[in-house]
Amino acid sequence: MATVSVIKIRDILLVAVPSDPDDFTVSELQDQVLDALQRYNAKGLILDISTVETVDSFFARTISETVKMVALMGGLTVLSGMRACVAVTTVQLGLSFDKTLTALDVDRAMDMLSAAIDSMETGL
Amino acid sequence: MTTQSDAKSSSIMGSEESFRLLVDSVTDYAIIMLDPNGHIASWNAGAEKIFGYQYDEILGKHYSCFYSGESLSDGLLEKKLKLAAENGRFENEGWNRHKAGSRFWANTIISSLRDPLGNLIGFAIIARDFSERKSADYARSLIEASLDPLVTISPDGKITDVNGATESITGRSRTELIGTDFCEYFTVPEQAREGYQAVFRDGQVRDYPLELRNVDGRVFSVLYNASVYRDENGAVIGVFAAARDISERKLADEALKRATAYTRSLIEASLDPLVTIAPDGKITDVNGATESITGRSRSELIGTDFSEYFTDPEKARKGYQQVFREGMVRDYPLELRRANGRVTSVLYNASVYRDESGEVVGVFAAARDITERKLTEERIRQQSREILDLSTPVMQVWQGVVAVPLIGTLDSQRTQQFMERLLERIVETNSPVALVDIMGVPTIDTQTAQHLIETISAVRLLGAQVVLTGVRPAIAQTLVHLGIDLSGITTRSSLAAGLLVALDLLKLQVVRKSDNHLGD
């Protein structure tokens, strides 16, 4: 069973999703992320799936749910680094990750989140 | 026992001395007396001659010693005596045993002997050796039963005897044939004469071919086997000749030979390599094409494993095993390895073949060399791949911007490949914006639109964005009429307009150089 490490960078959480996680690990990831979000009072979450080789309906559903939960807790999630082959497969399987923000890599995800958080704060 | 028998025999033989002398003088018949239990009480000269036992050695013995093993079974002997006792007499013919162990055919009459009061006092046996008569009858019946025409010829070439088969093959009766010249019944009498003369000279001939003419004009091909036969002194008295009618066989043979030659020439003429395989996987025959494709001779190939000439022997083995199991295979792909190491792609068509009783005896396999076809197919595939690549070049037009002009009809496979290439290039070039230009697409239908939407969704999952450009009026109309919703997608009518959107997304701006720069 792959363990998931949640890294905090300023007020952003970075999670590198393991390459072939079992269902338990995926569920566990959700719990850990929500815990860490509350504990660190983080504003943003980057789920880096650049090593993930397979995205099936269970994985997609759990990730989509996590994104919604993070939003309810006032956070913003960016899914980064999805592989080309995974993207094709995901779309064909009929999974859309509707309204989830995406980025080509962690750098761009960081930029997106920083900008969004800045505007949120200035907006306050 | 002996003493007892002696006493008894003397009592029954107590009659006339003259009668005893008469019995004793008979040499062609065995005259034997038995006591009621079957023990020998008297023995004459004829018995001595026929059975080989002396009076002294046989007296008192049980008469079962006249019979060989198989005649003694099932209480047959007891039955014979019982029948004789009941009916007064029992007669039969059968095999008897000589003292020396040899068998001979004899006629036997057993009579019961009773005293004036009707008490059984013994049996009288009268036996005659019929061996000669028997063997002559037997030989005759064998001769007559023979389906082969048999004939005996005297030294002067006259027929002395024939069997039924000779009568039917010549169409003449025994009486017509006997005494006539043997040669006259053949198409070439001289040849027939030479034949029997050779027998008299050499003692025998084997498979001497002659053509026999029937009275109705039909001609039969026969093979003669003949040998001389001799009298008891060893002098040659004639020729015994047996013919075998090979007319039908000859026709069948010739037809078969012609058919075989024809089939063989067809097989050899075939440009496809043909091979026959035994159930154990050994090659049993090949044609010329197989020799040339394998680069090995017929003699090298026959008897070796079929599978060993392929790059994947296991697959070859599975192939012929499937034929034995299912009766045939169609277009079974294999790769044949030539003696020089070159590999040839072939498709095998094979089926089992059977002997005349319907038993499967092997597999007949025909290969088709598809190297050329494969090369052509590969070339076509290569070309279409190149065309596909050419038609969908994914170009990086700016740092962070890729563009792909779609030209021609978009079918499922093309769109699939286009999608994969575009996504890979976006990742490679780390470009957040992709311009997809559909100016060159003649028509768009629901299916194509669906593929486009899928592509756009997949690009979005990567973290990039598609700007659809080159939407001509006709395409725009079609999309609306088909009810395809592209509202979530940024679209522009031209590639240039799309590029501006891309730059804007990247927070870049195009600025015209100031005039004074030009003036410098």
Next chain:
Amino acid sequence: MNMLCHGEMPIDTENDIVMARKSVREAAVSLGFGVTDVTRIVTAASELTRNIYVYAGSGIMRWQSINENNLGLELVFEDHGPGITDITLAMEPGYTTGKGLGMGLPGTKRLMDEMEIMSEIGKGTTICIRKWLRR
């Protein structure tokens, strides 16, 4: 080449889904499928093994290379679960009875070249999927 690879494994636990993905990935890669097709096949296997685990509790997955003019991979998923009441309905996008997103069967079919479903209520379900090597 008829049997470049083949194998089978039981699907009893959640972890078997991961093992099934690994086995299928290995088989597909060894046959020479491109990275996108490998992902499609593995994703399909993941969907169908999860269906077994969720709906039937246990079952079996078999895989073997196939060769009919073209090389391909065939996967068979067999269970003795409750069966599918209406296969046509189950193939409609959006249909679900369990924990999935309702994309399972129709989505899986779109990932593969061929898909056959045999199901009997109370007896179980057998699903066979095939992908041919594009050349």
